[in-house]
Amino acid sequence: MSAQPNHFAPLARLLHWLMAVMIIAMLFIGAGMVASVSERHEWLINLHKPLGIAILLLVIVRLVVRFSTRQPPLPADLPGWQVLAAKASHVLLYILMFVLPLLGWAMISAAGDPVMLSSSVQLPSILPANAQVFAFLRKAHGYLAYLLFLTVLLHLAAALFHGWVRRDEVLDSMLRGRDRA
Numbered sequence: 001m002s003a004q005p006n007h008f009a010p011l012a013r014l015l016h017w018l019m020a021v022m023i024i025a026m027l028f029i030g031a032g033m034v035a036s037v038s039e040r041h042e043w044l045i046n047l048h049k050p051l052g053i054a055i056l057l058l059v060i061v062r063l064v065v066r067f068s069t070r071q072p073p074l075p076a077d078l079p080g081w082q083v084l085a086a087k088a089s090h091v092l093l094y095i096l097m098f099v100l101p102l103l104g105w106a107m108i109s110a111a112g113d114p115v116m117l118s119s120s121v122q123l124p125s126i127l128p129a130n131a132q133v134f135a136f137l138r139k140a141h142g143y144l145a146y147l148l149f150l151t152v153l154l155h156l157a158a159a160l161f162h163g164w165v166r167r168d169e170v171l172d173s174m175l176r177g178r179d180r181a
Contacts, residue, residue, distance in 0.1 A: 007173040009069040015062045016174060019055065019097070026051050027149050034142070049108070050117040056101035063094065075168045089155055096148040102126075103144065107137035 008016070026048065033044040074083055105126055108115045112129030114122050127133060163171030 004073050005070050006072050006169070007176070008071060009065065012062075012065050012069055012071075013174055015058060015065060019058055019062065022051060022055055022058070023097070023148070023152065026055065027145065027152070030145055046116070049104070049115060052101040052104050053117060053123070055097060056105075059094065059097040059101075062097075072170075072173045075166070075170065078168075086158065089151060089158070092151050093148075093155065096144060096151065100141065100144055100148060103137055103141045107134060107141055110134035110137055 007013075029044050029048050029051065033041060033048060036044065074086060078086075105115055105123065109125035109127040110130050110133040112134075115125070116122050159171050159174070162168055163175075
């Protein structure tokens with residue numbers, strides 16, 4: 001059996017950073033959508049929907065990569081509560097990356113609107129039109145987006161803590177993919 005890797009696989013790193021950019025963009029686009037009633041509102045919605053579906057597809061790929069590759073272990077001297085927090089936050093991030101796009105798709109379906117990815121590509125509705133279900137899903141989507149934003153901030157804070165305070169190579173294992181020479 002081979003030794004534990006000391007960095008993430010190249011595809012895992014690529015997916016991590018690609019999705020990080022997409023999710024941060026998605027959070028800002030979503031905030032802009034709910035804050036605007038101008039003509040940019042429609043433009044933001046038309047950007048938000050396909051980006052959400054792209055995130056949904058990529059999180060599935062990312063889960064396959066995660067379960068088919070070995071990850072570097074956390075530092076042996078990390079306190080137990082931090083190990084638990086790291087594992088729980090990663091599970092929460094994956095759940096939110098999967099659930100939020102599905103919730104958005106269901107919300108638009110419940111609104112009775114087509115889920116358009118482009119001017120010619122339409123996804124099927126996954127729920128029948130229902131104003132009450134739409135209202136519930138819209139609130140849930142918003143609250144979970146805030147939870148995702150908070151979780152991303154905590155993830156970033158933990159990464160910076162590992163990189164700048166502990167200096168334990170955890171951040172480098174995702175940034176560089178190799179130990180520092």
